[in-house]
Each structure stands twice: as structure tokens, then as C-alpha cells.
Amino acid sequence: MKIRAMIAEDELMARKELMYLLKAEKDIILTPHAETGEQLIELDHKHHPDVIFLDVEMPGLSGVDAARSILKREGPKPLFVFTTAYDEYALDAFDVEAVDYLLKPYDEARFQRTLGRIRKSLDHRKKKNSPEEIRETQAVSKLLIDDGERMVVVSPESIYYAVPNRKILEIHTEEKVLQSRMTLRELEEQLKGHPFFRPHRSYLVNLNHVIEITPWFNGTSNLTLGDKNRTKIPVSRQANKMIRAFFQGR
Secondary structure, eight states, X not given: OOEXXXXXXXXXXXXXXXXXXXXXOTTEEEOOOBSSHHHHHHHHHHHOOSEEEEESOOSSSOHHHHHHHHHHSSSOOOEEEEEESOGGGHHHHHHTTOSEEEESSOOHHHHHHHHHHHHHXXXXXXXXXXXXXXXXXXXXXXXXXXXXXXXXXEOGGGEEEEEEETTEEEEEESSOEEEESSOHHHHHHHTTTSSEEEEETTEEEEGGGEEEEEEOSTTOEEEEESSTTOXXXXXXXXXXXXXXXXXXXX
């Protein structure tokens, strides 16, 4: 499994040292780096890294505050490894559930232990969100979902897909579109045990309603659903293999 890593560091030499260490790892893909907290938030939205090596102190928005902002957004969240020359910031790092904490200058043995934690965490996350895990989870038969000023009872099988639209979650069913104040992650939690899958960070799809998978480009694809609009849903490169494995029974 390839790991997309982003460095957020304003000091040139510290950034180069970390780049050197990461480039030596065959499973690491480096994304563009950030030099401020504000730039990190923007680049995270654009490149979707699996892990961010984040300096605690940066110009403008601090690394900790940038991490808190990223954790509030929709979709899968990156892991965080905090980097700093001062060990008193450790509590701030673990306040945002950082996977590890590295002191500058970097010790190579300590760095390798950090990579081990990253790989283990990402592997666990992948298995937890896999279609195989979906099959094994006990499912609820009905959901109670807010739709504006009322609460609606919905059968999970009637849902085709859900997608955020600004601050509203649009839940597309057989008959209509519910507009809920819940988040995509909250809906996903309620639908555990049913064949729902995140093919893309902004979509949750009922796999029972998929009628076609069409290759797109660069390892991605599109799902076509069996609703009246024949809605097409994008599938990320990472999710593409998992969703094919689901339909092939592996």
C-alpha cells in the first residue's frame, strides 16, 4: 500500500532532512509541502494525504490549530505526526490524537518506529473500512433521519447514495431527497452492517444499487447507480480495488 505523505514545515533545513528520510522509503509518495498552517489546510483539501508530518510552530496558524481545523472537515482524516525541537509540545500533539511525535534533529531509529506506527494505523483503518468488514457488522433495520423540521423513518435499502451539499447532507432515496443536518460520517456509522461504501471522500453509496463500473483515468472509475437518473459516482484510485473485490466476492 502506497502512503501519501505531506510535510508542513517552514524551516528549510528541517524540511529537507525530513524529505530525505521519507524519499528513502519505497511505499511513501511525497505530496507538495506546506510552510504555514493556512497553506496546509488548503493543500490537505487538494491532495488528501494519508499522513501529515506537522511542525508545531509555524508562521500564522499553528500546526496544532491547523490539525484541529482539518479534523473538523468531512471525509477521511489524515494521520498526524508532530515535529518540533521542544518536547513540551507533546501534550498538544496527543490532544489531536497524533499517531506520534518526533523531536528535531531526527533520530533515524526513532523515525523508523514512527513509520511502523503509521503503517500499522493505516492498515487497520483500511481493514476497518473494507467491504468485507461491512458484511460482518450487525445492521439496523430502520433509520430515523431529520429532514428539515421533521424526523423520517427510512429503510437503509431505500437509500441510493448520500453527498454533502455545503452544510446539508443530501440523502437520495427511491422516492425523494432528504436534506439532513447530520454529517456523512454520522450517517455512515448508522448504516454499519449494510452494504454502504465510501468510494470517494464526499460520497456514501449503497452497493446493492450499483449496476455498472466504468474505468475512468489514472486508476479511478465511475459507479453507475440504478436510480431513474442513472447517477454516476466517482471512485478514487484507493477505493477502486476494494470495490472490485467486493463484487468479485474476495
